[in-house]
Amino acid sequence: MLSLQSERISYEYKAVDLRKEKQYTAEFDKLNPMHLVPVLVDGDFVVSDSYAILLKSILRRLLPRDPRLKALNLQAASIISSSIQPLQMLTVLAKFPTLRRIHESYKTLPEYEASSPERQPDAMI
Ligand SMILES: N[C@@H](CCC(=O)N[C@@H](CS)C(=O)NCC(=O)O)C(=O)O
Structure with a gap:
């Protein structure tokens, strides 16, 4: 736990060690039953998901006022x-042991190897 003070917002940072699966503790389950960080706790108000947290009033002020820049x-x-982050969770x-097993099995086929993304003419290696 760490107490920090930025220019105008004071907050307490509590790390959740995902490698030790601390997102599955009973304490964290009460904050986010989806077991994902980040979570923002503001008094008795709890909101998870970074996009929703961004839109919460305090952080919303960090967005540009120009509607076009805000949209970007x-x-x-x-x-x-x-689109990006969910693929890294x-x-x-x-996981997906069946798909992994199928992939490993197919890898022995020359046609399968030849069709791999990195072997395509437009592959960016
Ligand atoms: N869409 C959510 C995704 C949250 C998310 O996937 N968090 C990851 C860490 S960046 C997590 O808690 N992973 C834990 C797990 O996969 O068990 C957001 O933007 O907040």
Whole structure:
């Protein structure tokens, strides 16, 4: 636990060690039953999901006032939280044993190897 003071916002930072699966403790379950960080606790108000936290009043002030610039900032936040970040979550890494087994089995086929993304003419290596 760490108490910090930025220019105008004081807050307490509580780290949740995902490698030790601290997101599954009973205490954290009360904050976010989806077992994901980040979570913002403001008195008795609790909100999870970085996009929703961004839109909460205090952080909303960090967004540009110009509606076009604001839209571009929200676009970046949405792309990260909806399209990029979900692919890196611990819940989807190193799982899907059946798909992994099929992939390992197919890898012995020359046709399968030849069709791999990195072997395509337009692959960016
Ligand atoms: N869309 C959510 C995603 C939250 C998320 O996936 N958090 C990751 C860490 S960046 C997490 O808590 N992972 C724990 C797990 O996968 O068990 C957000 O933007 O807050």
